[in-house]
Amino acid sequence: MRKQFISILTAVTAAVALHSCTEGTRPDQTPTADTTTVAPPQPELMFGLPIDSFAIERYKVEKGEMLAKILLRAGISYGDINKASELAEPQYSVRSIRQGNSYTLFFTTDTTHQLQYFVYEINARSYLTLSFAGTVSAQVSQRDVRTEEHETSAVITSSLWNAITDKGLNPQLALDLSDIYAWTVDFFGIEKGDFFKVIYTENFVDTTSIGIGEIKAALFSTHGQTQYAFAFEQDSTKSYFDIEGNSLRKAFLKAPLKYSRISSKFSNGRFHPILKKVRAHHGVDYAAPKGTPVFSIGDGKVIAKGYDSKGGGNYVKIKHNSVYTTVYMHLNNFEKGLAVGNTVKQGEQIGNVGSTGLATGPHLDFRVYMNDKPIDPLKMEAPSAEPVSNDNIQDFIEKSEELKNRLDKIQ
Numbered sequence: 001m002r003k004q005f006i007s008i009l010t011a012v013t014a015a016v017a018l019h020s021c022t023e024g025t026r027p028d029q030t031p032t033a034d035t036t037t038v039a040p041p042q043p044e045l046m047f048g049l050p051i052d053s054f055a056i057e058r059y060k061v062e063k064g065e066m067l068a069k070i071l072l073r074a075g076i077s078y079g080d081i082n083k084a085s086e087l088a089e090p091q092y093s094v095r096s097i098r099q100g101n102s103y104t105l106f107f108t109t110d111t112t113h114q115l116q117y118f119v120y121e122i123n124a125r126s127y128l129t130l131s132f133a134g135t136v137s138a139q140v141s142q143r144d145v146r147t148e149e150h151e152t153s154a155v156i157t158s159s160l161w162n163a164i165t166d167k168g169l170n171p172q173l174a175l176d177l178s179d180i181y182a183w184t185v186d187f188f189g190i191e192k193g194d195f196f197k198v199i200y201t202e203n204f205v206d207t208t209s210i211g212i213g214e215i216k217a218a219l220f221s222t223h224g225q226t227q228y229a230f231a232f233e234q235d236s237t238k239s240y241f242d243i244e245g246n247s248l249r250k251a252f253l254k255a256p257l258k259y260s261r262i263s264s265k266f267s268n269g270r271f272h273p274i275l276k277k278v279r280a281h282h283g284v285d286y287a288a289p290k291g292t293p294v295f296s297i298g299d300g301k302v303i304a305k306g307y308d309s310k311g312g313g314n315y316v317k318i319k320h321n322s323v324y325t326t327v328y329m330h331l332n333n334f335e336k337g338l339a340v341g342n343t344v345k346q347g348e349q350i351g352n353v354g355s356t357g358l359a360t361g362p363h364l365d366f367r368v369y370m371n372d373k374p375i376d377p378l379k380m381e382a383p384s385a386e387p388v389s390n391d392n393i394q395d396f397i398e399k400s401e402e403l404k405n406r407l408d409k410i411q
């Protein structure tokens with residue numbers, strides 16, 4: 001019985017051995033060694049430098065702090081500081097270092113604790129590296145930028161700005177949308193329940209947003225009216241057009257300043273809060289904090305600038321064409337260099353909100369004259385800019401329809 005068991009065990013062992021030879025190498029073949037190698041892990045980098053190789057300290061530039069003070073404190077000699085500054089000059093002037101910007105010091109990890117690299121963050125993308133590791137050198141570099149496309153929407157409960165920030169979105173999106181719709185949407189008349197949808201790109205350095213890249217398409221619904229906006233390039237210029245290919249850019253902006261409120265409208269009989277009597281108010285008052293920038297609503301020429309002793313305070317008067325003239329009153333101050341005879345562009349700053357003249361508080365009294373007669377700025381109709389040309393209309397239709405379908409599906 002034992003002999004029979006041994007015979008069976010021998011047979012099984014032989015079969016297993018034969019199976020192994022069949023699956024792997026032949027009995028007369030030498031097994032091949034496994035030569036697969038695992039690549040070593042890549043070092044973690046900061047500004048292109050391996051962080052494990054240095055003792056790293058990060059700070060912000062303090063008020064009145066200059067480069068020399070920072071580097072002297074880190075143990076760098078005056079000679080090397082001057083040399084590094086001279087090498088940096090063609091790329092970036094170290095005198096431009098600003099309070100609040102971040103910088104990083106890379107020291108050796110031994111007991112000498114010697115500074116090897118100084119990295120100053122010029123902005124979210126650019127940085128200056130001064131090397132003291134052997135030969136002194138200087139270089140301005142750019143961090144990699146990653147672009148992401150996003151789709152979003154929001155219902156407005158108070159303002160466009162709050163609708164954007166309440167969703168944790170980049171506030172620049174509110175500014176860009178207001179610029180696109182500046183000629184067609186009255187942002188001072190937005191109501192609760194109005195909404196928008198938008199397709200846009202956003203740029204990132206690492207995980208930090210450095211700004212909105214481009215708004216590709218948007219939809220804004222206010223007072224029951226829906227206004228589409230599609231980015232389209234023709235004649236090497238990118239602009240925004242409605243669903244029919246008409247430009248959203250008008251001859252005039254809807255308002256001469258951003259993010260304020262209307263405190264008084266156009267009227268032929270308004271009770272004046274200071275004079276205590278009823279008189280015509282042929283303008284729109286925009287209440288805003290002192291210093292709020294005031295912009296020209298269109299291209300034109302400054303034909304008057306000064307102080308109106310009858311109550312208007314500091315004012316600027318701009319003639320846009322043979323038909324339209326605008327006036328901006330109660331300014332705190334004028335934009336530097338602004339003078340009678342200057343030409344100004346649409347959206348160019350001409351001054352700041354103030355309370356000069358007869359004013360109970362800081363605000364802008366904005367007036368529009370059509371053929372020298374006052375008209376209500378809130379009811380003014382302005383002509384459109386050039387539409388999509390006939391040569392480009394088919395291309396525009398194809399692109400805008402695809403974007404419209406995407407916008408309509410956004411929840």
